[in-house]
Amino acid sequence: MSRALPLPAWFDERFGADLYHCASCNYCVDAVWPERGLHHVCATLEHHSPAPGYSGRGFIDTARALLEGVALDAGSVAERVFTCTTCGNCETSCPIGLRPAAIGGALREVLSAADVVPAPVRAARDRIVERGGTSEPAAGPWQAAAATPGDGVAIFAGCAARADGGAATALAGWLAAAGIAAAWQDDGARCCGAALAELGAVREAGAWRDGLNRGGVPRVVLGYECLNHLRAGGDENASSLLAWLDDGLAGGRLALALRDDVAVPRVRLLESCQLKPRPARALTDDERRARELLGGLGVIDDAEGYPNRHALCCGAAGGMPDVAPESASRMAAARLGGDDDALVLTLDGRCAAHLARSSTHEVTDLASFLARYTRLSRAATGS
Ligand code: SF4
Ligand code: SF4
Structure with missing residues (x-):
């Protein structure tokens, strides 16, 4: 069953300028410019799925739609934004300095607060809380x-x-x-x-x-x-x-x-x-x-x-x-x-x-x- 995801007011305050200045140039999706060391941008698109929803631009489009009241399924949004390495490459490649990776991170925050996270993320989070960290404490x-x-x-x-x-x-x-x-x-x-x-x-x-x-x-x-x-x-x-x-x-x-x-x-x-x-x-x-x-x-x-x-x-x-x-x-x-x-x-x-x-x-x-x-x-x- 689909579940809508309202965005809090701080989302617009923090990211409104990014959401409405995106030029849809797709640099953050598939730019290749060898002279600048750009050999594609997004590890998720390259090695997980080429669907644009997983890209930085996808995060911007998603957040803008949610802000405008489009009823996207929260579970699908979560699946996409949590299948991101948070590497920031989409930001370093954006020619006008927008922050798609930060927007993806903020969507994670909203989803996490609404308790809509993929099962492996929930398990990883519970493990960290239980152990006090990402690995078992080792003596040394x-x-x-x-x-x-x-x-x-x-x-x-x-x-x-x-x-x-x-x-x-x-x-x-x-x-x-x-x-x-x-x-x-x-x-x-x-x-x-x-x-x-x-x-x-x-x-x-x-x-x-x-x-x-x-x-x-x-x-x-x-x-x-x-x-x-x-x-x-x-x-x-x-x-x-x-x-x-x-x-x-x-x-x-x-x-x-x-x-x-x-x-x-x-x-x-x-x-x-x-x-x-x-x-x-x-x-x-x-x-x-x-x-x-x-x-x-x-x-x-x-x-x-x-x-x-x-x-x-x-x-x-x-x-x-x-x-x-x-x-x-x-x-x-x-x-x-x-x-x-x-x-x-x-x-x-x-x-x-x-x-x-x-x-x-x-x-x-x-x-x-x-x-x-x-x-x-x-x-x-x-x-
Ligand atoms: S931060 Fe996420 S969306 Fe942006 S380039 Fe890295 S993997 Fe792709
Ligand atoms: S976020 Fe930047 S690089 Fe990506 S489509 Fe928008 S303007 Fe282009």
Whole structure:
């Protein structure tokens, strides 16, 4: 039975200008412009369904129709907007700066509040609430670290990095070997709420974020989804591992070198959507930092074209692995490409975990790469 979906007043206030300025140019649907790095736009259209209702323009058309009182079936709307990776590519390709991905996210919020969500989304949301995060909390040396960083570093690892064998464990060992104290701020391994926000449970996500003990000190956040979520809540103390490392290296307090007791592979950098420039997102400069850091270490052959702001999503985000696992795997395989035997390095641990699960390529995240192939030390001349 069809169920109508009235939109709240805030929808028009927030997105009215986007809804009525869309030029219907279809750039966000199927643009191809190789000179600009645009090789199609939407991972969902490419690897799940070519129906326009799944596209950014589809979200705009849907929201406008709902606003004008057209009785679309809420279940069908939910099926479409929750089968989106939330990658934002439709926004980076829109020539007039509209926000179709944000509109899709807002439709998720409305649907979630009305309790009209696909069964896999409901199950994923319930799992997160029950566990306190996207993965089972895993024990590791990161849990036993010092309570006060002193001249060390405060860290919020986040769900993906805390998973068994994840980046947090590797990072703990890397920092300890350098004699750098780490104060882990994971508050009993609770999610910061980013994973709930992605599934449309925006109010709950805000409450989880506000409930975190931030300690009021600058801290490194490992997952970029977490970092974006915390910053969106006004947390100006949150920054990234790369920003911390870059600052320490530039300030002469830290030194970094390749280990000489392991063979270091050639590295291919792969973009993560959470670092894509989006309206209302505080930008990080981490892709440039990664290119320069790894280039300086001599481990990347060719980073020309990285980062490509139009790179297609690998399928890790937006709940895609829960809603449409086969489509999410196809996205990962397409993202990784053919026979390249380079180690694939992507800055966001969640992308790395999804890519590794979906292929035989060797894939790593930045923290795990640094821990395995580099040696960090306090610089002898540092202050
Ligand atoms: S956010 Fe990404 S997956 Fe979703 S509609 Fe836009 S381009 Fe497609
Ligand atoms: S949202 Fe932007 S890119 Fe998409 S159809 Fe409208 S104007 Fe074109």
